[in-house]
Amino acid sequence: xxxxxxxxxxxxxxxxxxxxxxxxxxxxxxxxxxxxxxxxxxxxxxxxxxxxxxxxxxxxxxxxxxxxxxxxxxxxxxxxxxxxxxxxxxxxxxxxxxxxxxxxxxxxxxxxxxxxxxxxxxxxxxxxxxxxxxxxxxxxxxxxxxxxxxxxxxxxxxxxxxxxxxxxxxxxxxxxxxxxxxxxxxxxxxxxxxxxxxxxxxxxxxxxxxxxxxxxxxxxxxxxxxxxxxxxxxxxxxxxxxxxxxxxxxxxxxxxxxxxxxxxxxxxxxxxxxxxxxxxxxxxxxxxxxxxxxxxxxxxxxxxxxxxxxxxxxxxxxxxxxxxx
Ligand SMILES: Nc1nc2c(ncn2[C@@H]2O[C@H](COP(=O)(O)OP(=O)(O)O)[C@@H](O)[C@H]2O)c(=O)[nH]1
Ligand SMILES: [Mg+2]
Numbered sequence: 001x002x003x004x005x006x007x008x009x010x011x012x013x014x015x016x017x018x019x020x021x022x023x024x025x026x027x028x029x030x031x032x033x034x035x036x037x038x039x040x041x042x043x044x045x046x047x048x049x050x051x052x053x054x055x056x057x058x059x060x061x062x063x064x065x066x067x068x069x070x071x072x073x074x075x076x077x078x079x080x081x082x083x084x085x086x087x088x089x090x091x092x093x094x095x096x097x098x099x100x101x102x103x104x105x106x107x108x109x110x111x112x113x114x115x116x117x118x119x120x121x122x123x124x125x126x127x128x129x130x131x132x133x134x135x136x137x138x139x140x141x142x143x144x145x146x147x148x149x150x151x152x153x154x155x156x157x158x159x160x161x162x163x164x165x166x167x168x169x170x171x172x173x174x175x176x177x178x179x180x181x182x183x184x185x186x187x188x189x190x191x192x193x194x195x196x197x198x199x200x201x202x203x204x205x206x207x208x209x210x211x212x213x214x215x216x217x218x219x220x221x222x223x224x225x226x227x228x229x230x231x232x233x234x235x236x237x238x239x240x241x242x243x244x245x246x247x248x249x250x251x252x253x254x255x256x257x258x259x260x261x262x263x264x265x266x267x268x269x270x271x272x273x274x275x276x277x278x279x280x281x282x283x284x285x286x287x288x289x290x291x292x293x294x295x296x297x298x299x300x301x302x303x304x305x306x307x308x309x310x311x312x313x314x315x316x317x318x319x320x321x322x323x324x325x
Pocket of ligand 2 (some may be wrong): 091095131
Protein backbone atom coordinates (compact mmCIF):
# COMPACT_ATOMS: atom_id res chain seq x y z
CA UNK A 1 0.00 0.00 0.00
CA UNK A 2 1.64 3.24 -1.10
CA UNK A 3 1.72 5.97 1.49
CA UNK A 4 0.40 9.53 1.08
CA UNK A 5 -2.99 8.70 -0.42
CA UNK A 6 -5.34 11.67 0.09
CA UNK A 7 -8.36 11.34 2.44
CA UNK A 8 -10.73 11.41 -0.58
CA UNK A 9 -9.32 8.05 -1.62
CA UNK A 10 -10.39 6.46 1.64
CA UNK A 11 -13.80 8.07 1.40
CA UNK A 12 -14.24 6.54 -2.06
CA UNK A 13 -13.03 3.19 -0.75
CA UNK A 14 -15.63 3.37 1.99
CA UNK A 15 -18.31 4.17 -0.63
CA UNK A 16 -17.17 1.11 -2.57
CA UNK A 17 -17.56 -1.14 0.46
CA UNK A 18 -20.98 0.28 1.24
CA UNK A 19 -22.29 0.25 -2.36
CA UNK A 20 -25.12 -2.19 -3.12
CA UNK A 21 -25.56 -1.66 -6.87
CA UNK A 22 -22.96 -2.36 -9.56
CA UNK A 23 -23.29 1.24 -10.72
CA UNK A 24 -22.43 2.44 -7.21
CA UNK A 25 -19.45 0.09 -6.96
CA UNK A 26 -18.11 1.11 -10.35
CA UNK A 27 -18.53 4.79 -9.56
CA UNK A 28 -16.53 4.42 -6.33
CA UNK A 29 -13.77 2.37 -7.97
CA UNK A 30 -13.45 4.91 -10.74
CA UNK A 31 -13.17 7.69 -8.19
CA UNK A 32 -10.41 5.76 -6.39
CA UNK A 33 -8.59 5.27 -9.67
CA UNK A 34 -8.82 8.95 -10.53
CA UNK A 35 -7.52 10.04 -7.13
CA UNK A 36 -4.61 7.64 -7.01
CA UNK A 37 -1.32 9.27 -8.00
CA UNK A 38 0.31 7.73 -11.08
CA UNK A 39 3.79 6.38 -10.41
CA UNK A 40 5.67 3.10 -10.26
CA UNK A 41 4.61 2.46 -6.68
CA UNK A 42 0.89 2.53 -7.56
CA UNK A 43 1.04 0.52 -10.83
CA UNK A 44 -0.14 -2.70 -9.29
CA UNK A 45 -2.90 -1.06 -7.29
CA UNK A 46 -4.24 0.79 -10.33
CA UNK A 47 -4.22 -2.41 -12.38
CA UNK A 48 -6.18 -4.13 -9.60
CA UNK A 49 -8.78 -1.38 -9.60
CA UNK A 50 -9.21 -1.60 -13.39
CA UNK A 51 -9.64 -5.34 -13.19
CA UNK A 52 -12.29 -4.95 -10.51
CA UNK A 53 -14.18 -2.39 -12.62
CA UNK A 54 -14.09 -4.68 -15.66
CA UNK A 55 -15.31 -7.66 -13.65
CA UNK A 56 -18.23 -5.83 -12.06
CA UNK A 57 -19.42 -4.31 -15.34
CA UNK A 58 -19.22 -7.66 -17.11
CA UNK A 59 -21.30 -9.29 -14.40
CA UNK A 60 -23.84 -6.47 -14.56
CA UNK A 61 -24.12 -6.76 -18.33
CA UNK A 62 -24.63 -10.49 -18.13
CA UNK A 63 -27.34 -10.10 -15.52
CA UNK A 64 -29.05 -7.41 -17.58
CA UNK A 65 -28.94 -9.56 -20.72
CA UNK A 66 -30.55 -12.56 -19.03
CA UNK A 67 -33.30 -10.54 -17.49
CA UNK A 68 -34.16 -9.13 -20.89
CA UNK A 69 -34.02 -12.50 -22.61
CA UNK A 70 -36.96 -13.64 -20.57
CA UNK A 71 -38.89 -10.57 -21.55
CA UNK A 72 -42.02 -11.24 -23.52
CA UNK A 73 -45.48 -9.78 -23.84
CA UNK A 74 -48.52 -11.85 -23.14
CA UNK A 75 -50.78 -12.10 -26.15
CA UNK A 76 -54.27 -10.71 -25.96
CA UNK A 77 -57.01 -10.46 -28.53
CA UNK A 78 -57.04 -11.90 -32.03
CA UNK A 79 -53.35 -11.33 -32.79
CA UNK A 80 -50.20 -9.53 -31.70
CA UNK A 81 -48.52 -6.99 -33.96
CA UNK A 82 -45.05 -5.59 -33.23
CA UNK A 83 -44.51 -2.04 -34.47
CA UNK A 84 -40.85 -1.77 -35.42
CA UNK A 85 -38.76 0.90 -37.08
CA UNK A 86 -36.14 3.59 -36.72
CA UNK A 87 -36.59 6.38 -34.18
CA UNK A 88 -39.10 9.13 -34.95
CA UNK A 89 -40.95 7.33 -37.72
CA UNK A 90 -44.18 7.58 -35.72
CA UNK A 91 -44.57 4.21 -34.01
CA UNK A 92 -45.86 5.74 -30.80
CA UNK A 93 -48.04 8.19 -32.67
CA UNK A 94 -49.64 5.30 -34.54
CA UNK A 95 -50.29 3.39 -31.34
CA UNK A 96 -51.95 6.49 -29.96
CA UNK A 97 -54.07 7.00 -33.08
CA UNK A 98 -55.17 3.41 -33.56
CA UNK A 99 -55.62 2.12 -30.02
CA UNK A 100 -56.80 3.02 -26.55
CA UNK A 101 -53.20 3.45 -25.34
CA UNK A 102 -51.58 6.81 -24.68
CA UNK A 103 -47.84 6.36 -25.18
CA UNK A 104 -45.35 9.20 -25.05
CA UNK A 105 -44.79 10.44 -28.57
CA UNK A 106 -41.03 10.64 -28.24
CA UNK A 107 -38.03 8.34 -28.35
CA UNK A 108 -37.70 5.35 -26.11
CA UNK A 109 -35.04 5.97 -23.56
CA UNK A 110 -32.50 3.28 -22.70
CA UNK A 111 -34.33 1.92 -19.72
CA UNK A 112 -36.13 -1.29 -18.84
CA UNK A 113 -39.43 0.54 -19.02
CA UNK A 114 -42.00 -1.81 -20.52
CA UNK A 115 -43.02 -1.20 -24.13
CA UNK A 116 -46.47 0.25 -24.56
CA UNK A 117 -49.29 -2.02 -25.59
CA UNK A 118 -52.63 -1.01 -27.03
CA UNK A 119 -55.72 -2.80 -28.28
CA UNK A 120 -56.91 -1.84 -31.74
CA UNK A 121 -60.55 -2.42 -32.48
CA UNK A 122 -61.37 -3.76 -35.92
CA UNK A 123 -64.97 -4.76 -36.64
CA UNK A 124 -65.90 -6.96 -33.70
CA UNK A 125 -62.39 -8.02 -32.66
CA UNK A 126 -59.43 -6.53 -30.83
CA UNK A 127 -55.88 -6.71 -32.16
CA UNK A 128 -52.91 -6.10 -29.87
CA UNK A 129 -50.29 -3.57 -30.99
CA UNK A 130 -46.90 -3.42 -29.30
CA UNK A 131 -44.81 -0.29 -29.56
CA UNK A 132 -41.12 -1.26 -29.44
CA UNK A 133 -37.81 0.46 -28.82
CA UNK A 134 -36.17 1.62 -32.05
CA UNK A 135 -34.15 -0.84 -34.13
CA UNK A 136 -30.48 -0.17 -34.82
CA UNK A 137 -29.90 0.69 -31.18
CA UNK A 138 -27.68 -1.92 -29.51
CA UNK A 139 -29.41 -1.25 -26.22
CA UNK A 140 -32.79 -2.42 -27.46
CA UNK A 141 -31.64 -5.37 -29.55
CA UNK A 142 -32.10 -8.14 -26.98
CA UNK A 143 -35.40 -6.80 -25.92
CA UNK A 144 -36.75 -6.22 -29.39
CA UNK A 145 -35.64 -9.71 -30.29
CA UNK A 146 -38.16 -11.29 -27.96
CA UNK A 147 -40.99 -9.08 -29.02
CA UNK A 148 -40.58 -9.66 -32.74
CA UNK A 149 -40.09 -13.40 -32.36
CA UNK A 150 -43.23 -13.74 -30.37
CA UNK A 151 -45.41 -11.47 -32.53
CA UNK A 152 -47.88 -12.79 -35.10
CA UNK A 153 -47.13 -9.94 -37.47
CA UNK A 154 -44.33 -7.42 -37.81
CA UNK A 155 -45.30 -3.94 -38.94
CA UNK A 156 -42.30 -2.01 -40.22
CA UNK A 157 -43.07 1.67 -39.83
CA UNK A 158 -41.24 4.16 -42.05
CA UNK A 159 -41.33 7.92 -42.42
CA UNK A 160 -42.41 8.50 -46.03
CA UNK A 161 -40.90 11.99 -46.13
CA UNK A 162 -37.38 10.80 -45.50
CA UNK A 163 -35.85 8.12 -47.79
CA UNK A 164 -38.22 5.34 -46.76
CA UNK A 165 -36.50 2.73 -48.94
CA UNK A 166 -33.34 3.03 -46.86
CA UNK A 167 -35.36 2.81 -43.68
CA UNK A 168 -36.98 -0.41 -44.88
CA UNK A 169 -33.60 -1.87 -45.81
CA UNK A 170 -32.06 -0.95 -42.44
CA UNK A 171 -34.99 -2.39 -40.55
CA UNK A 172 -35.05 -5.58 -42.62
CA UNK A 173 -31.34 -5.97 -42.01
CA UNK A 174 -31.92 -5.64 -38.28
CA UNK A 175 -34.62 -8.29 -38.45
CA UNK A 176 -32.34 -10.51 -40.49
CA UNK A 177 -29.69 -10.11 -37.78
CA UNK A 178 -32.28 -11.37 -35.35
CA UNK A 179 -32.81 -14.36 -37.61
CA UNK A 180 -36.20 -13.22 -38.81
CA UNK A 181 -37.22 -13.54 -42.44
CA UNK A 182 -40.34 -12.58 -44.29
CA UNK A 183 -42.92 -15.31 -44.56
CA UNK A 184 -44.43 -13.88 -47.72
CA UNK A 185 -41.32 -14.32 -49.86
CA UNK A 186 -39.37 -17.53 -50.42
CA UNK A 187 -41.96 -19.46 -48.50
CA UNK A 188 -41.21 -22.56 -50.51
CA UNK A 189 -37.64 -22.71 -49.29
CA UNK A 190 -36.96 -24.40 -46.02
CA UNK A 191 -35.36 -21.83 -43.77
CA UNK A 192 -33.57 -23.62 -41.00
CA UNK A 193 -32.88 -21.67 -37.85
CA UNK A 194 -34.95 -18.73 -39.06
CA UNK A 195 -38.21 -17.38 -37.83
CA UNK A 196 -40.69 -16.72 -40.59
CA UNK A 197 -42.90 -13.74 -39.97
CA UNK A 198 -45.41 -11.91 -42.05
CA UNK A 199 -44.40 -8.33 -42.64
CA UNK A 200 -46.55 -5.27 -43.23
CA UNK A 201 -44.84 -2.08 -44.34
CA UNK A 202 -46.57 1.01 -43.02
CA UNK A 203 -45.57 4.20 -44.84
CA UNK A 204 -46.37 6.87 -42.26
CA UNK A 205 -46.50 10.68 -42.51
CA UNK A 206 -48.17 10.62 -45.93
CA UNK A 207 -49.33 14.16 -45.16
CA UNK A 208 -45.79 15.47 -45.66
CA UNK A 209 -44.06 16.73 -48.78
CA UNK A 210 -42.53 14.14 -51.14
CA UNK A 211 -44.39 11.37 -49.41
CA UNK A 212 -46.55 10.43 -52.37
CA UNK A 213 -43.63 10.07 -54.80
CA UNK A 214 -41.70 8.13 -52.18
CA UNK A 215 -44.71 5.94 -51.50
CA UNK A 216 -45.09 5.08 -55.21
CA UNK A 217 -41.47 4.01 -55.40
CA UNK A 218 -41.66 2.09 -52.15
CA UNK A 219 -44.85 0.35 -53.18
CA UNK A 220 -43.44 -0.65 -56.57
CA UNK A 221 -40.31 -2.01 -54.94
CA UNK A 222 -41.88 -4.10 -52.18
CA UNK A 223 -45.50 -4.89 -52.98
CA UNK A 224 -44.64 -8.33 -54.31
CA UNK A 225 -43.07 -9.30 -50.99
CA UNK A 226 -44.95 -7.52 -48.26
CA UNK A 227 -48.31 -6.20 -47.23
CA UNK A 228 -48.23 -2.43 -47.74
CA UNK A 229 -50.20 0.57 -46.57
CA UNK A 230 -49.65 4.34 -46.52
CA UNK A 231 -51.11 6.37 -43.65
CA UNK A 232 -50.84 9.52 -41.61
CA UNK A 233 -50.93 8.69 -37.92
CA UNK A 234 -50.96 12.40 -37.16
CA UNK A 235 -54.02 13.17 -39.29
CA UNK A 236 -55.62 9.81 -38.74
CA UNK A 237 -55.93 9.13 -42.44
CA UNK A 238 -56.19 5.62 -43.89
CA UNK A 239 -56.41 4.06 -40.44
CA UNK A 240 -59.41 1.91 -41.36
CA UNK A 241 -57.49 0.59 -44.37
CA UNK A 242 -54.52 -0.07 -42.10
CA UNK A 243 -56.70 -2.14 -39.78
CA UNK A 244 -58.09 -4.13 -42.69
CA UNK A 245 -54.53 -4.75 -43.94
CA UNK A 246 -53.42 -5.90 -40.47
CA UNK A 247 -56.40 -8.23 -40.29
CA UNK A 248 -55.60 -9.71 -43.72
CA UNK A 249 -51.92 -10.06 -42.90
CA UNK A 250 -52.70 -11.83 -39.63
CA UNK A 251 -54.33 -14.48 -41.79
CA UNK A 252 -57.17 -15.16 -39.41
CA UNK A 253 -60.90 -15.69 -39.74
CA UNK A 254 -63.80 -15.05 -37.39
CA UNK A 255 -66.33 -17.79 -36.89
CA UNK A 256 -69.56 -17.54 -34.88
CA UNK A 257 -71.12 -20.41 -33.07
CA UNK A 258 -74.76 -21.02 -32.34
CA UNK A 259 -76.78 -23.63 -30.54
CA UNK A 260 -79.71 -25.20 -32.44
CA UNK A 261 -82.76 -22.98 -32.31
CA UNK A 262 -80.89 -19.89 -31.10
CA UNK A 263 -79.35 -16.85 -32.77
CA UNK A 264 -75.56 -16.65 -33.14
CA UNK A 265 -73.57 -14.39 -30.84
CA UNK A 266 -71.95 -11.88 -33.18
CA UNK A 267 -70.07 -10.06 -30.44
CA UNK A 268 -67.72 -12.88 -29.58
CA UNK A 269 -66.27 -14.69 -32.60
CA UNK A 270 -63.78 -17.50 -32.27
CA UNK A 271 -60.53 -16.67 -34.04
CA UNK A 272 -59.00 -19.32 -36.27
CA UNK A 273 -56.08 -19.48 -38.68
CA UNK A 274 -57.22 -19.11 -42.30
CA UNK A 275 -57.79 -22.56 -43.76
CA UNK A 276 -59.14 -24.00 -40.52
CA UNK A 277 -61.77 -26.72 -40.71
CA UNK A 278 -64.88 -27.59 -38.70
CA UNK A 279 -62.64 -30.00 -36.80
CA UNK A 280 -60.24 -27.18 -35.84
CA UNK A 281 -63.16 -25.06 -34.70
CA UNK A 282 -64.53 -27.79 -32.45
CA UNK A 283 -61.10 -28.37 -30.94
CA UNK A 284 -60.78 -24.69 -30.14
CA UNK A 285 -64.09 -24.68 -28.36
CA UNK A 286 -63.87 -27.92 -26.51
CA UNK A 287 -61.44 -30.81 -26.59
CA UNK A 288 -64.04 -33.46 -25.66
CA UNK A 289 -66.57 -32.04 -28.05
CA UNK A 290 -64.91 -33.41 -31.18
CA UNK A 291 -65.42 -37.10 -30.53
CA UNK A 292 -69.07 -36.45 -29.85
CA UNK A 293 -69.59 -34.34 -32.97
CA UNK A 294 -72.12 -35.89 -35.35
CA UNK A 295 -72.21 -33.10 -37.88
CA UNK A 296 -72.26 -29.34 -38.19
CA UNK A 297 -74.43 -26.90 -40.07
CA UNK A 298 -72.78 -23.93 -41.73
CA UNK A 299 -74.09 -20.57 -42.81
CA UNK A 300 -71.76 -18.62 -45.11
CA UNK A 301 -69.23 -20.84 -46.80
CA UNK A 302 -71.73 -23.63 -47.41
CA UNK A 303 -73.43 -24.04 -50.79
CA UNK A 304 -76.60 -22.86 -49.08
CA UNK A 305 -77.47 -21.57 -45.63
CA UNK A 306 -77.57 -24.21 -42.95
CA UNK A 307 -75.78 -26.77 -45.11
CA UNK A 308 -74.73 -29.94 -43.33
CA UNK A 309 -70.93 -30.31 -43.49
CA UNK A 310 -68.29 -32.76 -42.30
CA UNK A 311 -65.24 -32.31 -40.09
CA UNK A 312 -62.96 -31.45 -43.01
CA UNK A 313 -65.08 -28.56 -44.29
CA UNK A 314 -62.92 -25.44 -44.60
CA UNK A 315 -64.40 -22.41 -42.87
CA UNK A 316 -64.42 -18.82 -44.10
CA UNK A 317 -64.36 -15.48 -42.31
CA UNK A 318 -67.85 -14.69 -41.04
CA UNK A 319 -69.18 -18.24 -41.08
CA UNK A 320 -71.79 -19.30 -38.57
CA UNK A 321 -71.52 -22.84 -37.33
CA UNK A 322 -73.99 -24.97 -35.44
CA UNK A 323 -72.70 -28.16 -33.82
CA UNK A 324 -74.75 -31.30 -33.50
CA UNK A 325 -73.43 -33.77 -30.95
N1 LIG B 1 -46.49 15.08 -40.12
C1 LIG B 1 -46.57 13.95 -39.42
N2 LIG B 1 -45.82 13.80 -38.30
C2 LIG B 1 -45.93 12.65 -37.61
C3 LIG B 1 -46.78 11.60 -38.03
N3 LIG B 1 -46.65 10.58 -37.16
C4 LIG B 1 -45.76 10.97 -36.23
N4 LIG B 1 -45.33 12.23 -36.48
C5 LIG B 1 -44.37 13.02 -35.68
O1 LIG B 1 -43.09 12.37 -35.71
C6 LIG B 1 -42.43 12.49 -34.45
C7 LIG B 1 -42.02 11.15 -33.91
O2 LIG B 1 -43.18 10.42 -33.58
P1 LIG B 1 -43.13 9.20 -32.56
O3 LIG B 1 -44.45 8.55 -32.59
O4 LIG B 1 -42.63 9.63 -31.24
O5 LIG B 1 -42.02 8.29 -33.25
P2 LIG B 1 -41.38 6.91 -32.74
O6 LIG B 1 -40.01 7.25 -32.28
O7 LIG B 1 -41.32 6.04 -33.96
O8 LIG B 1 -42.26 6.36 -31.68
C8 LIG B 1 -43.38 13.24 -33.54
O9 LIG B 1 -43.02 14.59 -33.53
C9 LIG B 1 -44.75 13.04 -34.20
O10 LIG B 1 -45.64 14.09 -33.91
C10 LIG B 1 -47.56 11.79 -39.24
O11 LIG B 1 -48.33 10.95 -39.69
N5 LIG B 1 -47.39 12.99 -39.89
MG1 LIG C 1 -41.77 5.93 -29.74
